[in-house]
Amino acid sequence: MEIPASRKPGDVICMERIFPLPQIIRNKIIDVFCQLDPPAREEAKKLPSNRDCLVRPYLGRVRIAGSQKRLRAFxxxxxxxxxxQIQYLGLDAEAYATAMAKAMATMHWDIRIDAADIEFVLGSSPAEEDTxxxxxxxxxxxxxxxKTDTYTEVVVSSPNFKQRLVSLWLVDFDACNDISMDETGVQQAVRAFVENEPYCPRPNGGTSYSDQLWRAFSTQYLATSMAILGEKHDAAGLPRMFLTGSVVAKDEVGHNQREFPDHRVGEGEIII
Known part of the structure; x- marks a missing residue:
């Protein structure tokens, strides 16, 4: 097959699969948080559907203590x-918060989209055998x-599936919209942030731990925003306006960032 002479080489997007979390982590989640009887927990570990495990870290929401009902499935x-749960497991929530802040600032002030309905997930990728x-x-x-090819330098070319790296991934941009570099654009970004699932820390969470994460998120968000815009940019005040608007919007909505665990029964799940 010959490529027509009229076609010119251009940039391409390399797509990469997000692999599920390794089995040892999946089993640990079941051991610690599954309320089924021990035999049912062991069966849950063997379910083919539970191999497809991507974790959604909710830094802006906690469960209601003492109000969890007995699960019919996991x-x-x-x-x-x-x-x-993140705090109980001793995970580095502040590292997640700062990574999310960098991503949000980049989407807002570099790509200039509202980040509506984006998702952060914990998944894995195979390590390369050498580096x-x-x-x-x-x-x-x-x-x-x-005409330099960066594909083989950036994408894993010799994957080692027995050694996997756990990383925070950003996915789902199909609902994002462009924003203007003014107060109207900030309001649009704030609305998208508040209405989205609570992946990022939220202000006034009610505990010192959640407040610490919001401070870490805010500090990194401003730092990344200033690195993108520069202090003398006409829009330099907008990132702080976004943070302030998020605090006000959260208080006005009065949304309780606590919920019951959501474990819906699906195909192949254990019914007790």
Whole structure:
């Protein structure tokens, strides 16, 4: 097959699969948080559907203590890991918060979208046998010559599926909309932030732990925003306006960031 001479080479997007969390982590979640009887917990570990495990970290919501009903099933698909669970497991929630802040600031002020209905998930990727690939920096990309292929340098070429890296992934951009670099755009971004699932920390969470995460998120969000916009940019005040607007909107909505665990019965799940 010949490529027509009229076709010119251009940029492409490399798509990468997000692999489920390793079995040892999946089993640990079941051991710690599944309320089924021991035999049923062991069966839950063997369910094929529970191999498809991506965890949704909810840094902005905790479960209601002492009000959990006995579960009829336990599913690891899109498992919601609430802030109290993250704290109980001793995970580095502040690292997640700062990573989310960098992503949100980049979407708002570099890509200039409202980040509506985006999702953060914990998944894995196979390690490369020799080295772990890293994205190229902006400086490295700017120094590349024309028609340079970066695919083999950025994408894992010799995957080792027995050694997997657990990472925070950002997915689902289909509902995002462009925003203007003014107060109207900020209001749109605030509305998208408040109405989305509570992946990111939320202000006035009611505990010192949640407040600490909101401070970490806010500090990193402002730092990344300023690195993108610069202090003298006409829109330099908008990132702080977004944070202030999020606090006000959260208080006005009065949304209780606590919920019962959501474990719906689906195909292949254990029914007790």
């Amino acid at each position: 599913s690891l698909r899109n498992y919601k890991l609430h802030l109290d 772990i690939t890293r994205p190229k920096s902006l400086e490295q990309l700017q120094n590349l010559t024309a």
